[in-house]
Amino acid sequence: MIIAATLAVLVVMILAIIRAVVGPSLYDRILAVNMFGTKTVLLIALLGFVMGRPEFLDIAMVYALINFVSVIGVLRLSDAFNAKHNGPVAEPAKRDS
Amino acid sequence: MDTVLTLLSSFCLLFGSFLCLSGGVGILRFPDFYTRMHAVGVTDTLAAAMILIGLMLQNPDLLVIIKLMMILLMTLFISPAASHALGQAAVLNKLQPLINMNINPLEEDTSAGDKSSKS
Amino acid sequence: MRYKINLSIVLALFWLLNSGHYTYLILALGAVSIAIVVFITHRMDVVDHESQSINLSLTAPKFGIWLAKEIVVANLTVIKHIWLGNKSISPTVITVKASQKTDVGKVIYANSITLTPGTVALGLVGNEIMVHALIRENIEALESGDMDRRVSQLENS
Incomplete structure (x- = not known):
């Protein structure tokens, strides 16, 4: 059962990579990379059980945190990039309220 | 007792795998960014929870179960924050959502135009 | 001060649950790391002013x-x-x-x-x-x- 779940998670990771390569907009790619990261956490946990070494769970936990930080970092970077090319980003937010 | 636990864990793992695969199909199949976020939400909440609960039922060690619960809690706290940040960045950079593509347009048309021009 | 004590307790619990080894050296290293984290949050000035207490009820x-x-x-x-x-x-x-x-x-x-x-x-x-x-x-x-x-x-x- 665990091996079947591992294979399913691997297939989903491949699908996420396809979306990250095809994805029309920047945000599709970030979304796919985020999904790839969360699936990696699951994959590490499952692999730990396949190999009979539950110590892998620590690595999975650290990977979850790193994945979150990296997504936020890429978003900050993309915001700064767009701000440089399209004017200030904060203006539509104020008009929205 | 042992066979019951094994059966439950197998069911959880298989159901979680099915949910994962469905989310993977959804991220390829849905038409625009905002709808794809829902597909990712499926794999982040119930699929991850099902796979981690299935792993919890496999192992009698208390520390391992606590670590798995910590991973589950972290996923449940982090994934809404990440998807909210992603969605807000997309809105601020004026990525237009597809709205009401399959609704009959009579009473929906005005509100849809309103919303899309506003966002 | 209350938040710092709460933070220390939460960090200690987290550390103990994640470690799984309970020898004196490892415990001392954990205590030192918790002290460093609390000191850094004190220097950053985030704990006692910006954090909000969560009063979640029985519901x-x-x-x-x-x-x-x-x-x-x-x-x-x-x-x-x-x-x-x-x-x-x-x-x-x-x-x-x-x-x-x-x-x-x-x-x-x-x-x-x-x-x-x-x-x-x-x-x-x-x-x-x-x-x-x-x-x-x-x-x-x-x-x-x-x-x-x-x-x-x-x-x-």
Whole structure:
């Protein structure tokens, strides 16, 4: 059962990579990379059980945190990039309220 | 007792795998960014929870179960924050959502135009 | 000072649960690392001023169970629409009102909206949450205000 779940998670990771390569907009790619990261956490946990070494769970936990930080970092970077090319980003937010 | 636990864990793992695969199909199949976020939400909440609960039922060690619960809690706290940040960045950079593509347009048309021009 | 003690206790519990080795050297190293983290938060000046105390009441477990049930139901709906294809979905963007008073209540409400697949909170400005929904039934369920009321109860009592 665990091996079947591992294979399913691997297939989903491949699908996420396809979306990250095809994805029309920047945000599709970030979304796919985020999904790839969360699936990696699951994959590490499952692999730990396949190999009979539950110590892998620590690595999975650290990977979850790193994945979150990296997504936020890429978003900050993309915001700064767009701000440089399209004017200030904060203006539509104020008009929205 | 042992066979019951094994059966439950197998069911959880298989159901979680099915949910994962469905989310993977959804991220390829849905038409625009905002709808794809829902597909990712499926794999982040119930699929991850099902796979981690299935792993919890496999192992009698208390520390391992606590670590798995910590991973589950972290996923449940982090994934809404990440998807909210992603969605807000997309809105601020004026990525237009597809709205009401399959609704009959009579009473929906005005509100849809309103919303899309506003966002 | 109270927050620093709370932070130390939480960090110590986290460390003990993650370690699994209980020899004197390892415990001493853990104590030192906790002291360093508390010192850094003291230097950053974030603990005692900016943090808000979370006063969650006894109804929190009830809300958690209700939210888990909602998450399961919403997941099954989204899965059904994934396999039914693009013809069956009707994406919508609306703004809903959040009736909570504190920031923590609003954040809990927005996170609950995002945690149930089918609805994603896109922005939170003042009292209004901008929500993108996959199908119209989700919007109707959200506008009936059931979740809003439950989060407010969680906050008040």
